[in-house]
Amino acid sequence: MAIEMQLHLVSISRVEELVAMPWVEVLLSMEKTHLRNIRPAIDSELLRGFDIDNEAEILDWADKQKLSDTTTVFQTIHNSWENGIITLKEACEGLLHFIKWASIGYWKALEGRAYLYLEPLMNVDSLSIQDLYEDEIWQQVRKELPSIVEKEYCEKVVLAWMKMRKEMNETLDEKSDPRILSTMQSHMRLSGQLHHLVSRWLEDDDLRLIIGGEHISFENWTFGNVPFHQIITHGLP
Incomplete structure (x- = not known):
């Protein structure tokens, strides 16, 4: 089964602002779409979910957990754990x-192909799948990467x-494999x-x-070089 990895760029200032807001206020504001004006502007070159979908993910998760607290978003999650x-x-x-929610966008690629995007920059022969997730x-x-212009x-x-x-x-013959051209275009786009x-x-x-x-457990996603399980226990980096 093909597995995707993801790299998200998030605004730390917007993350800090959001998780410092009162829990109930955030949920009520998201229900009324009142927080969209403080969401970072999307980067049109990257991928990002629609506002309504990201809000629904938060609200559905909160409804499922049935958390109730008068503290901030982060403290509510931390205290509940x-x-x-x-x-x-x-x-x-x-x-x-x-x-x-505070992301400006993300990049995704199949794990098996991700090495291709690293090969022009480093020796990929010594890399494992796990290395792809290392900060x-x-x-x-x-x-x-900035030392190489995008086209090159x-x-x-x-x-x-x-x-x-x-x-x-x-084969690299398009006549033998009609997917050759589309695959090459995909690599150009993703790179x-x-x-x-x-x-x-x-x-x-x-x-x-x-x-x-x-396939990465939520606890092992990383923010900078800090896994999420450490953020829950010790706070944002």
């Missing part, structure tokens, strides 16, 4: 919904893909999006990287 009302996994899931790797990408980087990714297919004795995401991350001190994926 600490008092055994919800599990650590449930607490991390809820926090992730709120943090995603250290993406800090290295953040350091190396995209071309390097496509060349890495072509090399991989040749090594696997797979361009990744270059853009890293450029935004580098130029804006307010943006933080969240790393996760479909």
